[in-house]
Amino acid sequence: xxxxxxxxxxxxxxxxxxxxxxxxxxxxxxxxxxxxxxxxxxxxxxxxxxxxxxxxxxxxxxxxxxxxxxxxxxxxxxxxxxxxxxxxxxxxxxxxxxxxxxxxxxxxxxxxxxxxxxxxxxxxxxxxxxxxxxxxxxxxxxxxxxxxxxxxxxxxxxxxxxxxxxxxxxxxxxxxxxxxxxxxxxxxxxxxxxxxxxxxxxxxxxxxxxxxxxxxxxxxxxxxxxxxxxxxxxxxxxxxxxxxxxxxxxxxxxxxxxxxxxxxxxxxxxxxxxxxxxxxxxxxxxxxxxxxxxxxxxxxxxxxxxxxxxxxxxxxxxxxxxxxxxxxxxxxxxxxxxxxxxxxxxxxxxxxxxxxxxxxxxxxxxxxxxxxxxxxxxxxxxxxxxxxxxxxxxxxxxxxxxxxxxxxxxxxxxxxxxxxxxxxxxxxxxxxxxxxxxxxxxxxxxxxxxxxxxxx
Numbered sequence: 373x374x375x376x377x378x379x380x381x382x383x384x385x386x387x388x389x390x391x392x393x394x395x396x397x398x399x400x401x402x403x404x405x406x407x408x409x410x411x412x413x414x415x416x417x418x419x420x421x422x423x424x425x426x427x428x429x430x431x432x433x434x435x436x437x438x439x440x441x442x443x444x445x446x447x448x449x450x451x452x453x454x455x456x457x458x459x460x461x462x463x464x465x466x467x468x469x470x471x472x473x474x475x476x477x478x479x480x481x482x483x484x485x486x487x488x489x490x491x492x493x494x495x496x497x498x499x500x501x502x503x504x505x506x507x508x509x510x511x512x513x514x515x516x517x518x519x520x521x522x523x524x525x526x527x528x529x530x531x532x533x534x535x536x537x538x539x540x541x542x543x544x545x546x547x548x549x550x551x552x553x554x555x556x557x558x559x560x561x562x563x564x565x566x567x568x569x570x571x572x573x574x575x576x577x578x579x580x581x582x583x584x585x586x587x588x589x590x591x592x593x594x595x596x597x598x599x600x601x602x603x604x605x606x607x608x609x610x611x612x613x614x615x616x617x618x619x620x621x622x623x624x625x626x627x628x629x630x631x632x633x634x635x636x637x638x639x640x641x642x643x644x645x646x647x648x649x650x651x652x653x654x655x656x657x658x659x660x661x662x663x664x665x666x667x668x669x670x671x672x673x674x675x676x677x678x679x680x681x682x683x684x685x686x687x688x689x690x691x692x693x694x695x696x697x698x699x700x701x702x703x704x705x706x707x708x709x710x711x712x713x714x715x716x717x718x719x720x721x722x723x724x725x726x727x728x729x730x731x732x733x734x735x736x737x738x739x740x741x742x743x744x745x746x747x748x749x750x751x752x753x754x755x756x757x758x759x760x761x762x763x764x765x766x767x768x769x770x771x772x773x774x775x776x777x778x779x780x781x782x783x784x785x786x787x788x789x790x791x792x793x794x795x796x797x798x799x800x801x802x803x804x805x806x807x808x809x810x811x812x813x814x815x816x817x818x819x820x821x822x823x824x825x826x827x828x
Contacts, residue, residue, distance in 0.1 A: 399806075399807070399808060400703075400808055401702060401730055401806060401808045401812075404427060404703075404728055404730070404731060405730075405731065407427070408427075408429060408728075408731050413428060413429045413430040413731075413735060413737070414426065414427070414428040414429070414430050414433060414717055415427055424723055424724070425705075425723070425724040425725070425726055426717070426719060426723055426724070426725050426726065427726045427728050427731075428717075428725070428726070428727060428728060428732075429728050429731035429732040429734075429735045430715070430732075430735070431732060431735070431738065431758075431759035431760070431761035431762045432714070432715055432759065432761070433714050433715065433717060433727075434727045434732060434761045434764065434768060435759070435760070435761040435768065435769075436714040436715075437706055437714075437725050437727060438706075438727060438761070438764075438767070438768045438769035438771070439761075439768060439769035439770070441712060441714075442769050442770060442771075444708060444709050444710055444712055445706035445707065445708060445709065445725065446467050446706060446707055446709060447465065447467070447705065447706065447707075448705045448706065448707050448724055461629065462474070462626065462629040462630045462633045463475050463478055463630060463633070463774065464633050464637070473615060473616075473617065474626075474630070475770075475774065476616060477613050477615055477616075477622065478609075478610070478630060478774055479774065480609050480613050481606040481609035481610070481613075482606075482774060482775060482776075482777050482778055483777075484678055484777060486609070487678055487777060487778060487781055488677060488678035488679070489604055490531060490604060490605065490606075491676070491677060491678055491781070491785075493530060493531075493534075493604060493605075494527055494530070494531065494781075494782065494785060495676060495785070497526055497527055497530050498523075498527065498785055498786065498789055501522070501523050501526060501527075502789055502793065505519060505523075506793075509794075509821075509822040512821075513799045513819045513820060513821050514819070514820060514822065515817045515818065515819055516646075516647050516650050516651070516818040516819070516820050517643065517644075517647040517813070517814060517817065517818050518817070520642075520643040520644075520646040520647050520650075520786075521546075521639065521643045523643070523646070523786060524638065524639045524642040524643040524646065524782065525542055525543070525546050525639045525643075526539065526542060527642075527782050527785075527786075528634075528635055528638035528639050528642065528778075528782070529542040529545075529635060529639075530605070531605060531606055531638070531778060531782075532605060532606045532607055532631050532634060532635055532638075533589070533592050533605060533607055533631070534603030534604070534605035534607060534608075536592055536595070536596075536603070537592055541588050544585070544588060545585045545588055545589065545632075545635065546639065548581050548582070548584060548585040549585065549632075549635070549636050549639075551578070551581055552578050552581055552582060552585075553636070553640075553810060555569075555574070555578045557809055557810060585632065586628060586632070589628055589631060589632055590624075590628055592607070593607065593611075593624060593627055593628060593631070594624070596608075596611060597611065597624070606631070606634070607627075607631060610622055610627045610630060610631060611627060634774070634775060637773070637774075637775060638775050638778065638779060640700075640810070640811055641700045641701075641766075641773070641775070641779055641811065642779045642782055642783055644698075644700050644811050644812060644813050645691075645694070645695055645698075645700050645765075645779070645783060646783055646786055646787075647813070647814060647818055648694050648695075648697070648698035648812075648814070649690070649691060649694040649783070649787060650790070650796065650818070650820065651798070651804060651814070651818050652690075652693075652694050652697070652698075652745050653690070653791075653796070654796055654797055654798045654820055655745070655798065656745055657795070657797070659690050659747065660791055660795060660796070662686055662690075663684075663686065663687045663690060663787065663788075663791045664791045664792065664825065666684055666685075666686045666687055667684065667687070667788055667791065667792060670683050670684055671684075671788070676785065676788065678781065681781060681784045681785065681788070682784070684784065684788070686747070687784065687787060687788070688750070688780075688784070689747040689748070689749075689750040689751065690747045690787075691780070691783055691784070691787065692747070692750045692763070692765075693745060693746060693747040693749060693750060694745075695765035696733045696739075696749070696763060696765070697733065697743075697745060698806070698812055699729045699730060699733055699764075699765040699812060700765060700766075700811050700812060701729055701765065701766065701767060701773075701811065701812075702728075702729055702730040702808050702811070702812040703726050703727065703728050703729055703730065703808075704726070704727050704729065704767055705724055705725070705726050705727075706724070706725045706726075706727070707722065707723070707724050707725070708720065708721055708722065708723050708725060709721065727764075727768075729764060729765070729767075730808075730812065732761070732762060732763075732764070733762075733763060733765075735762065738758050738759060738762040739758075739762070766779070790822075791825070792825065793824070793825055794822040794823065794824065794825055795822070795823050795824075795825050795826060796820050796821060796822045796823070797820065797821050798818075798819070798820055798821075799819040799820060799821055800819060804816060804818055
C-alpha cells in the first residue's frame with residue numbers, strides 16, 4: 373500500500389492513499405500528480421518495497437539537491453546497483469572523483485566546435501534516412517515513434533562509431549538493449565522477484581545478451597586500435613583524449629562501457645523527445661508553417677551547420693515547449709548522504725529525494741496555463757522571469773545529461789528536414805496518453821500521415 377510517511381519530517385505534507393504498488397507500476401506520474409494537486413509542490417511517500425521518498429517540484433529544492441549541495445546527494449541504488457549489472461560502470465553510474473575525472477574527459481566529444489565537425493557526416497546519414505522514410509510514407513500512415521527510434525539509432529550510432537559500423541550491427545545492438553532495458557525495468561518495479569529471476573536463469577540469459585552486444589561494439593573498438601583507423605566520431609575522442617591527471621587514455625573495457633551507455637541514452641532520449649514534438653506539431657499545425665518560414669529566412673539554400681541550426685530561435689522554442697510538456701526524463705532520484713534542510717524542508721539521511729521533472733514543468737508558481745502548448749513561454753524576456761531550475765528536461769547541475777548538445781543538434785536537424793519536406797497530421801484525433809518508464813514515452817503508437825509540403 374502507498375502511505376505518505378517519513379519519520380522526522382514535520383514540515384512536509386504526507387500523502388495517504390488506498391492505491392497499491394500496481395498503480396505506481398502502471399503510471400507513477402498519475403499517482404504523483406494526484407498528490408501534487410492535493411498536497412502542493414513537495415510531499416513525502418512511502419510505498420511497499422521502496423525506501424521513504426521526498427518528491428518535489430519546487431525548483432529551489434531541485435537546485436539545492438542537484439547543484440548547490442550536490443555533494444550530499446548520490447544517485448540511488450536503482451541507478452547504480454541495478455543498472456551496473458547490465459550497463460557496466462561508467463560515468464552514468466559512478467560518483468565522486470571517479471565520476472568527475474570521467475566526465476571531464478567525455479565532455480570533449482560534446483563541445484559545439486567538435487559537434488560542428490561531426491555534423492556533415494550526420495547530414496549524410498540523415499539524407500539516407502529521409503529517402504527511406506519517403507518510401508515508407510508513400511505506402512500510408514507510419515508509426516512516428518518507431519521511425520524516430522530508427523532515425524536516432526543511426527544518427528547516434530554513427531556519431532559514436534563512425535561509418536564502419538554497419539546498420540545491421542547497430543540494429544542488433546538496439547534490439548539487445550531494448551530487451552535488457554525491459555528486464556531491468558521489471559527488476560526495478562518488482563524487486564521482490566530478483567531472487568526468482570536469478571534462480572530461473574533469466575538473469576543469466578540477459579547477461580549473455582549483454583555480452584553479445586558488447587562483442588559487436590568491441591570488434592569495432594579493437595579494429596580501430598589495431599589498424600590505426602581514424603574517423604571524425606566520438607569513439608576517436610574516447611580512444612585518444614588523455615586524462616588531465618595522468619596523461620593516459622581510457623582503457624578498452626571503459627571505452628566499451630561508455631560508448632554503449634551513450635548509445636542507449638542518446639537513442640532513447642532523442643527518439644522520445646522527437647515523437648512528442650511531431651505529435652504536438654501535428655496538433656498545432658500553425659507551428660509547422662512558422663518553422664518552415666524561419667528555416668527559409670535563416671538557412672535558405674545554405675548548407676546546414678551548427679551555428680545556423682541554433683539561430684532557429686522559434687524552432688528551438690517549439691522544441692523547448694514540447695520538452696516542457698513531455699520531458700524525456702520525467703523524474704530523477706538522489707539519496708541524501710547526510711541530514712539536510714532547505715526552505716524549511718527537513719531531509720533525513722538515507723531518504724530518497726525525487727526531483728519530479730514532469731511536475732516541475734507544470735508547477736503553477738512558475739508557469740501559467742500549464743497544459744497549454746505555447747512556445748512563446750520561451751521568448752528571451754519571459755524565460756528570465758522563471759527560476760533557472762523550473763525547466764530542466766535534461767536534468768540540472770553538474771550531472772546535466774552529457775549528450776544534451778548532441779541531442780538538441782540532432783533534434784533540430786530532423787525537425788528541419790521534416791518540416792522542409794512534409795506537412796503531417798495525426799491519423800487519429802484521440803490524445804495520446806503517457807507511459808512513464810525509464811523515460812516518458814507514449815502509451816500507444818503515434819500514427820501519422822505525411823504529405824509533400826505545400827510551400828506558399
